[in-house]
Structures are given as C-alpha cells and as structure tokens.
Amino acid sequence: MTVAVRSVRADAVTLRARMPFRYGIAEMTAMPHVFVRAVVDVAGDRVEGVAADNLPPKWFTKDPTTTYAEDLVELRAAVLAACGRATGSSGATVFDWWLALHRDLVPVGTTARWPPLLAGFAVSLVERAVLDAYCRARDTTLGAAVRDGGLGIRLGAVHPELSGAEPAALLGTPRDRLVLRHTVGLGDPLTAADDPAPVDGGLPRTLVDCVRAYGLTHLKVKLSGDPAADLVRLSRIRAVADEYVGPAFRYTLDGNEQYRSVGPLREFVSALPPELTGPLLFLEQPLHRDVAFDVDLTEWPDRPPVVADESGGTLDALRSAFAAGYAGISHKNCKGVFPGVANACLVAARNAAGERRVLSAEDLTTVGPVSLPQDLAVVATLGIPHVERNGHHYFRGLSGFPDPVAELTLAAHPDLYTRLDDTATLAVRDGTLAVGSVLRAPFGTGLTPDVVDRAGGVPLVDWQPTEVDGR
Known part of the structure; x- marks a missing residue:
C-alpha cells in the first residue's frame, strides 16, 4: 500500500x-521530549x-569529554535531518519507505560521525509517526498491521535467513498485560534510611x-562498574526482595557499558552468591x-544470558550479537519498530530451532502521552x-x-493511567501494566495527533540545549 510523506x-x-536518575556515566535531571507529527498520504x-521520545544524556552518544548540551546539538541535528529527508519521500509500502529512509x-x-544508535533513532521517530498515520488511515491497530501483510x-x-517468512507465522498473540521491571538507578534510595523524604509529589521514592505501592516482582538494577560496591548494593536489594517480594522475585542487571573486557566482568559475576x-x-x-x-562470550561457558542494548544500532546487530555469544538483544522503539519486529521474528525462529535466545524490552525513561x-x-x-x-518513577x-494532556490521556487509557492529584501517572x-486500550488504539496512543x-x-x-542541566 503506497505511502507518501507530505510534511x-x-x-x-x-x-x-522529580529525582535524579544516575546510570552509567550520566545523571539525568532534565531532558527534551520530542514530538514528531507527519502528514502522510x-x-x-x-x-x-x-x-x-526523549533525548536522554549519554545514551545515544557516550563521550565523557562532551557536555550534555553539546551532545544535544548533535541529537537535534539528527532528528531534524530525518524530518527533512522524509519530507517528500514515498514508497510502494510502509516497509519499503522506511528501508529507503x-x-x-x-x-x-556516518559523514557527521553520529553513532549508529543516533541515526537509527532519528529514522525511528519519523517511522513511528508514519506507522501511526497508516494505522489511522486503515482504521487498524499495530498488532493487526504487523500480521496482515x-x-x-x-x-x-x-535478516536474510528469514527470507520468505511472515511475521504472522512467527509472532504469538499480543499480550494484554505486561509485567513491569522497575529500574533501580545508581542513586536511588533503597530504604527510608537512605532517604529522609521517601514520598515525593504523591509518588514513592525508595525501593x-x-x-509496596506497585506490587513489584521484577527489577532492573544498574551496575556502577565497581564490583565491591555493586555486590554490597545487590545484597541490600536482595534483602528488600526477601522481605517484601518473596519467591516471585526476578531481576536483570544493566552494565551500561561499564566493562572493557570479559575478564573483570566474569570475575564480578562469579562473585555473585547463589541468592543473586x-x-x-x-x-x-x-x-x-x-x-x-569483538569478544567471544562462548569462551565463558557458565555465563548468564547476556543481551546487547547500546550495541544494537545497526540492522545486523542481532546477528553480530549471536556470533559473539550473546543470547539476544533489547527492543526499544528508539531503535526502530521494523527492526524490532524483525529481531523478534529471528529470536522466535532460533528458539523454534532449539536455541535459547532472548529479546528483552527496555526503557528510555519513556513517558506519555504518546511515546x-x-x-x-x-x-x-x-x-x-x-x-x-521508569519514566513514571x-x-x-x-x-x-499542560493539564488537558493528562485529562485526555486518562480518558483514552483508563486501564494504563490513573489520576495523581492534578495530573495522571502510570497505573x-x-x-503489571494493563495494555488493552493500547492494543485497541491505532498505534498505541488513543489520542489524536493534535495532542502536540x-x-x-x-x-x-528553536529549542535551546541550554534549557537542561543534566550531565
């Protein structure tokens, strides 16, 4: 079905x-949230x-010698370049249009020396707006559009090995409820002893x-790269889980690129006690x-499943990950919807062949009402x-x-959002998260494009990077 992007x-x-988010080499206290609106035939x-989507510090680019404001000049340029090149573009199908862009x-x-993640992100913002337009034009949902051809x-x-395969044959039924994995940032307080004000603006702060407030069973814990400090913190987190979660407790570790070689990483993992x-x-x-x-993780036979995240900026990243011994890769919309669909299908095909592969779902401090x-x-x-x-955290x-955005979101997604005084927050x-309204909407959001x-x-x-003070 042909598509042509007009503007x-x-x-x-x-x-x-409301509270700083520390991860890797970054601390996020403020950031721009970018809306993209496309007119499509x-x-x-x-x-x-x-x-x-958001433009968070030191994720798309991870150069410790630059400031966040300097990075934002580059991030803004990438998004504007994608918007400019998309205008006037067309394709025989949405997929063909996306691949050409x-x-x-x-x-x-490459000429501008953008990291692959950044170029992919810029494309993904326009890709998502066009997918939203397609679903609205055809009065269909994303789940149906992915499966009906x-x-x-x-x-x-x-992924060449999937030539001739169809998403409908490899993907299962969409899930109407998702387990939430709560982020534990490097600076997040674990108990009241760590934070004299455990409640802030009506929302909990401590782990x-x-x-207790959300009934959490799954966590994602950020690593600092200091093995001794990380082991102590993980032991404290496990103690919280023992007291308040019980046997349902599961967690993932996020290294945020803190290691440069496998040896020290392997030593850290080997030091984890059985309860971790x-x-x-x-x-x-x-x-x-x-x-x-560039490593060969297969030389580490008793490793836990390892997935790539920041390394997933190219279309062949999942195949490169498999070749290096990784179990899989992450999905975030900032890396593209079509790449995510293709990666999910490749993981499904490999698992059907008897392998143990993983496609995880991670966050970019994502917030509503659209992203x-x-x-x-x-x-x-x-x-x-x-x-x-973690955006709600x-x-x-x-x-x-502005207040009307919260009211519109509550009306469109009463299962996903709940009222919080003068605003709305994730329910x-x-x-878990109930996503029935998300699945019924054209492409996730039940709001019309004029929400922008x-x-x-x-x-x-016109937006100025100096408006943020994150590092």
Missing part, C-alpha cells in the same frame, strides 16, 4: 525530573500521524516503598559498545512478557505537560 514537524518540551488518503540517513550519519514487511531485508544468581534473568550490555562484538503507549504497543505485539519502565506522571497494579498542539512545546529548531 514532518518536530517540537520539543523540556521535562524536569496512505493509498491516496491524507492523514496525520504522531510519535514522541534508513539507507538514505545512515550515510549522512498490509505494511509489506520483508523480514529477509533485515521499599515502590515495591538464581533469580537473575539476564545481564544487559556490560561491555562498552566499542568492544562488545510510552506506542512503545508498549510494540512490546505487547512482539509478545515480550516483561518490560522495564523519575518524572511525576504527566505533570510536565501499576500487582507489578496541547503539549506546550516549541519547534525543535
């Missing part, structure tokens, strides 16, 4: 965190589509209070992206059982947007 605009809203019908922008990113997905164009190795689901991106696929529901729509469509979410719900019940006009943003080209 694309990008706007930005500055969001400020779908088989002759003109419709609008919307997408959104990807192939067009990647060389631009209308998008023209050619899995073999991403103990979060577990037992509930460990997988270890995410422990090695720096510069060396992550989070769209991300959950993809996670549910791909059948991933649990997903990291580090930000006070939708309070960074986490028994450690209500969000209080400014044109991205």
Whole structure:
C-alpha cells in the first residue's frame, strides 16, 4: 500500500525530573521530549500521524569529554535531518519507505560521525509517526498491521535467513498485560534510611516503598562498574526482595557499558552468591559498545544470558550479537519498530530451532502521552512478557505537560493511567501494566495527533540545549 510523506514537524518540551536518575556515566535531571507529527498520504488518503521520545544524556552518544548540551546539538541535528529527508519521500509500502529512509540517513550519519544508535533513532521517530498515520488511515491497530501483510514487511531485508517468512507465522498473540521491571538507578534510595523524604509529589521514592505501592516482582538494577560496591548494593536489594517480594522475585542487571573486557566482568559475576544468581534473568550490555562484538562470550561457558542494548544500532546487530555469544538483544522503539519486529521474528525462529535466545524490552525513561503507549504497543505485539519502565518513577506522571494532556490521556487509557492529584501517572497494579486500550488504539496512543498542539512545546529548531542541566 503506497505511502507518501507530505510534511514532518518536530517540537520539543523540556521535562524536569522529580529525582535524579544516575546510570552509567550520566545523571539525568532534565531532558527534551520530542514530538514528531507527519502528514502522510496512505493509498491516496491524507492523514496525520504522531510519535514522541526523549533525548536522554549519554545514551545515544557516550563521550565523557562532551557536555550534555553539546551532545544535544548533535541529537537535534539528527532528528531534524530525518524530518527533512522524509519530507517528500514515498514508497510502494510502509516497509519499503522506511528501508529507503534508513539507507538514505545512515550515510549522512556516518559523514557527521553520529553513532549508529543516533541515526537509527532519528529514522525511528519519523517511522513511528508514519506507522501511526497508516494505522489511522486503515482504521487498524499495530498488532493487526504487523500480521496482515498490509505494511509489506520483508523480514529477509533485515535478516536474510528469514527470507520468505511472515511475521504472522512467527509472532504469538499480543499480550494484554505486561509485567513491569522497575529500574533501580545508581542513586536511588533503597530504604527510608537512605532517604529522609521517601514520598515525593504523591509518588514513592525508595525501593521499599515502590515495591509496596506497585506490587513489584521484577527489577532492573544498574551496575556502577565497581564490583565491591555493586555486590554490597545487590545484597541490600536482595534483602528488600526477601522481605517484601518473596519467591516471585526476578531481576536483570544493566552494565551500561561499564566493562572493557570479559575478564573483570566474569570475575564480578562469579562473585555473585547463589541468592543473586538464581533469580537473575539476564545481564544487559556490560561491555562498552566499542568492544562488545569483538569478544567471544562462548569462551565463558557458565555465563548468564547476556543481551546487547547500546550495541544494537545497526540492522545486523542481532546477528553480530549471536556470533559473539550473546543470547539476544533489547527492543526499544528508539531503535526502530521494523527492526524490532524483525529481531523478534529471528529470536522466535532460533528458539523454534532449539536455541535459547532472548529479546528483552527496555526503557528510555519513556513517558506519555504518546511515546510510552506506542512503545508498549510494540512490546505487547512482539509478545515480550516483561518490560522495564521508569519514566513514571523519575518524572511525576504527566505533570510536565499542560493539564488537558493528562485529562485526555486518562480518558483514552483508563486501564494504563490513573489520576495523581492534578495530573495522571502510570497505573501499576500487582507489578503489571494493563495494555488493552493500547492494543485497541491505532498505534498505541488513543489520542489524536493534535495532542502536540496541547503539549506546550516549541519547534525543535528553536529549542535551546541550554534549557537542561543534566550531565
């Protein structure tokens, strides 16, 4: 089904965190939230589509010598380049259009010395807006569109071994409920003894209070790269889980590229006591992206499952990960919807062949009203059982947007959001998220594209990186 992009605009809203988020070499206290709105002709019908995402510090780029404001100049340039190159583009199918845009922008990113993650992210923002427009034009949902062939997905164009395969034959039924994996950042207080004000703005701050308020069973724990300190902190987290979670406790570790070689990483993992190795689901991106696929993890036979995250900026990243001994890779919408679908299908095919492969679902401090529901729509469509979410933890719900945005979101997603005084926040019940309204919406969000006009943003080209003070 033909698509032609007539115009694309990008706007930005500055969001400020209620508590700092420390991960890897970064500390996030504020960041821009970017909306992209596209006018698209779908088989002759003109419709609008919307997408959104964050530009967090030191994730797309991980250069310790630059400031966050300097990085944001580059991030903004990438998004604007994708919007500009998408305008006037067309394709015989949505998939063919996306693949052409990807192939067009990647060389631009190479010349500009953008990390592969950044070029892929810029493409993904426009990709999501066009997917939203397609679903609205065809009065369908993302789950149906992925499976019914209308998008023209050619899995073999991403993973050659899947040539001729169809997503409908490899993906299961979309999940209407997802287990939430709660992030424990490097600076997050674990107990009241760590934080004299455990409740902030009506939301819990300490891990103990979060577990009790949300009924959490799954955690994602950030590693600092200091093995001794990490072991002490993990033991404290396990003590919280023993007291407040019980035998249902599961967790993942996020290395955030803290290791440069396998030896020290292996020593750290071997030092984990049985009470920490037992509930460990997988270890995410422990090695720096510069060396992550240059190792041979098969030489570490008793390793836990290791998945790539920041190394997943190219279309062949999952195959490179498998070749290096990784169990799999992460999905985030910021890395692209079509790549996520192709990766899910490759993981499913490998598992059907008797291998043990993993596609995880991670977070980019995603928030509503558009980005989070769209991300959950993809996670549910791909059948991933649990997903990291932390935007509701580090930000006070939708309070960074004008009040009407919260009201519209509550009306569109009464199962996913709940009222919090003058705003709305994610509804986490028994450690899970109900995503029925997300699955029924065209592409995740039940709001119309004019939500961008209500969000209080400014044109991205005019937004100034000096508005944020994160490192």
